[in-house]
Amino acid sequence: MGRRHVLIGMGPGAIAAAEAIRSADAGAEIVVVGADRHGYYSRPGLAYYLAKEIPEKWLHPLSAEGLAGLDLTIVNERADGIDTKAHRVMLESGRELVYDRLLIATGSTAIPAKVPGAELDGVVKLDDLDDANDIIRRSAGAKGAVVVGGGITALEIVEGLHAHGVHVDYFMRQDRYWKNVLSETESHVVEQELGGRGVRVHNYTELAGILGRDGRVAAVATGDGKRIPCDLVAVAIGVHARIELARAAGLACGRGILVDEYLRSSDEDVYAAGDVAEPVDHGTGLRTMEVLWNSAVRKGRTAGLNMATEPVRAYETGIPLNVTRLAGLKTTIIGSVGSGGRDADLEGLQRGDSQTWSELGDAVAIEAQTHGARVRLAVGERALAGAVVMGDQSLSFPLQDLIQARADVGSIAADLKAAGASIAELVEGRWREWREQLA
C-alpha cells in the first residue's frame, strides 16, 4: 500500500500536485477534497465566460477521462478542520480522512466591501463560477451597475457587465487606473478604451455607502455626496489567502501559510501550494505572495513531488509574469515595473497579481510605441528588471526570456536609454545573441 495523500482544494495547485504525486508514485492513494460543486475549472477563464467568448462547459480543463486517468478519489465537501497530531482531516459531513501527507491548496477569496449596505442583495464579487453565473443572471434586466476596486478583476467585471448590456459606472479612488503598476500613459490608454465603450469612469471617487430598497441595491452614495442609481454593485478590492483551516490547526501563518523551500508548512507532513502558500523569494530573502495561475501550478507540482518522495525539490519563486486583457488590450506584465507603494483601490493583492510588480526598483523606465505595441521597460544597470507590453505581443516573448533569465543587457542599456531608440530592434537583437550563446 502506497502513501495516503489528502489534498484540500480543487484548483490548479491541488490538481498539479495530484499529477505530480501520481507520476512519482503509481501506488499512492490520492484523495482530493474540494468544496466547489463545479469541480476543477479555469478561474481566469471566468472573465472570458462573462464576456460571452466561451461557453461554461469549456471552462473545465480536464475531461472526465483525464480525471479518471489520475485515479483520484474526489470528495465534494468542505474540510472543516485538521488534526495534525492524529493526521486527520474533518469534513463538514462529520466524516474524517486519515493522511500520511496533507496538501492545503485552498486558494484565496475576495475581500468584502466595508461600507454601509455591503450586505444588500445585488452586491456581487467574482471568485468562482457561481459568482460568474450570479452576475450573468442579475445582468438580465439590470440597467446600471457600479464597479469599485482596481487591477484586473475589476476590469474583467466591467467588461463582463458591458457584454451583457449593463451600463457601468466605474469608481476609482485616485487620479488613474492601477496606479502602482501602470504608467500614467498606460492608465490613460485603458481609461480611454473604457470610455470609448460607454463605461463611465469616475476618478477620485469613493464608495461611501450602498443604498437599498426592500433589501436590494437601489443606488450608491459617493464620498462627495452624489447618489447614483444602480441595480448591482460589484466589488473587486483585492483578495486574501484562505488560511483559516491552517491557522485553526496551529500551522504557522503570515498573510499565507508559511512554507519552507520545499513548500512544507511548520508541520513536516503538511504542505501548502497555490495562492495560499507564502514562501521566501530567494531573490529578495523576503516572504512573498502570488495570486497567479502559473505559480499555483508550479507550486503544486513541486509540493506533489516532495510529498510523494522526500523533500527534494525546492520551489523557485522566479520572476512573475501575467498576460491579461485590459479593456480589450492584450497586456503582458513581467517582473518589477511598479512605482512602489500600494494601490488605493486595492486592499490586498488582487487576482492575477504578484507582489513583485509594484516593487520599486532602481531601474530607469523607458516607454515607447513600437510595432503596434506600447512598450515600457525597466532598465537596470546590467539586466532588465521588468516590462509591460500592451497591444501586439511579439516583443513580449524575447523580453520574457531576457528578464526571466536575468540576461546581461549591458551592451544595449545605453542605447535603450537614448532618445528615439529603436527598442524592438535592440531587444530582438540582444535576444538573438543571447539565444545563440545559450545554444
Place this chain on the structure above:
Amino acid sequence: MSWFKSDREKYAALATAWVLPEPSRCVQCGVCSFNCPIEIDVRRHVWLGEPVKDSRCLTCGECIKRCPRGLLRFEPIAATHGGRARGGR
C-alpha cells in the same frame, strides 16, 4: 518571429510549422480548444508543454488568433528541437 499573417504564410506553415505554446502564460481557459474547427484539444497540449503535433491540424490559425493571452504561435518544426515548448515539462 513567425506570426501567422496571410494565406501565403498559412500554406507555408502547413508544410513546415506547428502550433507552439508558451506554457507559462496559459491559464487553461479553453478558448483555443473551443475555437478549433476540428476540436483538437489545444489546451491539453499547452498544459503538457507540447506543440500541437496532431496530424489533423489544419494550421488554420484560429487557436492562435483567439487565445486571449497571445501565447500560441506557428513555429517552424525544425526550430522546436524535437517538440518541447519552452518551460514545458
